[in-house]
Amino acid sequence: MDIRPRLADRAAEKVTDHGGSLVRASAQFPDAPKPWLDLSTGINPHPYPFSPLPASAVERLPEEADIAKLTGHxxxxxxxxxxxxxxxxxxxxLLLPxxxxxxxxxxxxxxxxxxAxxxxxxxLAGHAVEEVESFDALRGARLAVVVNPNNPDGRLISRSDLLDLAASLRADGGVLVVDEAFMDVGPxxxxxxxxxxxxxxxxxRSFGKFFGLAGLRLGFALTSTERAQKLSGWLGPWAVAGPALHAGLEALADHDWQSAMRQRLATERLRLDALFHEQGLTIAGGTDLFxxxxxPRAADLFDHLGRSGILVRRFAGRPDCLRIGLPGDDEAFERVRAALQSRDGGGA
Known part of the structure; x- marks a missing residue:
């Protein structure tokens, strides 16, 4: 497969409007106290405690049998x-294009x-792309994409509605892609x-968000066996690195940790909501990870938190919106509380 002839110059431009860059944050707020408290992503602040990496994880190519075991898990x-x-x-x-x-x-x-x-x-794949705000407007597309739960507002589309949409698309040869990156903490x-x-x-499905291991770079596409075989051929052998394979095998099989973590994140989400409520700020949506x-003063709040060494996610073109990840411990919660209390107007 070679998609290079289809690349449009603007589509191929690197997008930098994402959370998680402390280098950009430090350039924007050079006098902010360190260390940074990064709440700009929806990544679990409590990473899965996988066992020490064996030397073979970096010295040898991954075994095909271990890849098969990973996909089974x-x-x-x-x-x-x-x-x-x-x-x-x-x-x-990497799977998106x-x-x-x-x-x-x-x-x-x-x-x-x-x-985005x-x-x-x-x-990049040559499609004529349109972002629509009405679910019904997805009908008739060659490719329809729904993020569910949605990033950044947590909007949820029911399975029954999605299946109805898929049936409608199928009649015209269309495909429905559902990005369930945050479904590990969804219904x-x-x-x-x-x-x-x-x-x-x-x-x-994203591995790194719920398991708190985004730097491992591991994710999954779930589809019909025919399309799965085609994607596998495009990716070729050894698509997953040894360290990601090692952690993924352990984390996906650890059901006790998964259950306990879902309960912990739900509790911490309620705690964060209460903290913002104390300061007169209303949460408009989200998930248990963000x-x-x-x-109306979201831009001012972003700047104030940034000067306090707390990075949250803002959005170009939506100056009234912010996304805030979960603080990881009591000290982090207190930093957020202190920063909110010190802003102009206090709890107003």
Whole structure:
């Protein structure tokens, strides 16, 4: 596969409007106290405690049998029909343009506002991309993309509505891509991971967000066996690095940790909501890994927190919106409280 002839200059431009860059934060707020408290991502602040890496994880190429074991664990964890429906990759980000290239170029509609990389990836694959705010506007697309739960506002589309949309798209040869990056802390019954053999459904699942190991770069595409085989061929052998394979095998099989972590994150989310409520700020949405805030002075709040050494996520074109990740411990919660109390107007 070679998608280079389809690349548009603007689509191929690197997008830098993301959370998680402390280098950019330090350049913007050079006098901010250190260390930074980075709340600009939706990554679990309590990473999975995988065992020490064996030397073989970095000295040898990954074994095919271990990759098969990983996809088996992922199928059970996410609820896919079988390991044959699962493709492991070095992060879902890399999968986006590959998934979009499964279809000949045509109209691509993305339910927004949402994660900007979906639009860029579809444009890279040659599609005519449109971000729409109405769910019904997705009908008739060659490629329809829904982030569920949505990033950044936590909007949730029901499984029944998504299946109805998939059936509508299927009649015209269209495909539905559902990015379930945050479904590990969402209502599991709304996942489409078990509906893949409908033929035109593809689900993306992120490993690093819920397990707090984003730097390992591990993600999964869940789809029909036919499309899974094509994606596997494009990725080739050894797509997953040894350290990610080692951690993924342990984390996906550790059901006790997963259950306890979901409860912990739900509790900490309520604690963060209460903290903002104390300061007169209302949470407008989100998930158990991040909260979404709308406020007329959101830009001022972003700047004040940044000068206090606390990085949150703002959005170009939406100056009244912020996304805030979970503080990881009591000290972090207190830093947020102190910063909010010291802003102009205090709790107003």
């Amino acid at each position: 992922a199928a059970r964890h996410y609820g896919a029909p079988s390991a044959a429906n699962v493709i492991a990759a070095p992060g879902t980000q 590959l998934v979009a290239s499964l279809l000949a170029p045509g109209p691509a509609r993305i339910l927004g506002p949402t994660y 990389e979906h639009a860029r990836a579809a444009a 599991q019954a709304e996942s489409l991971a078990g509906d893949l053999e409908a033929g035109n459904i593809l689900v993306l 909260r979404f805030l709308r406020h």
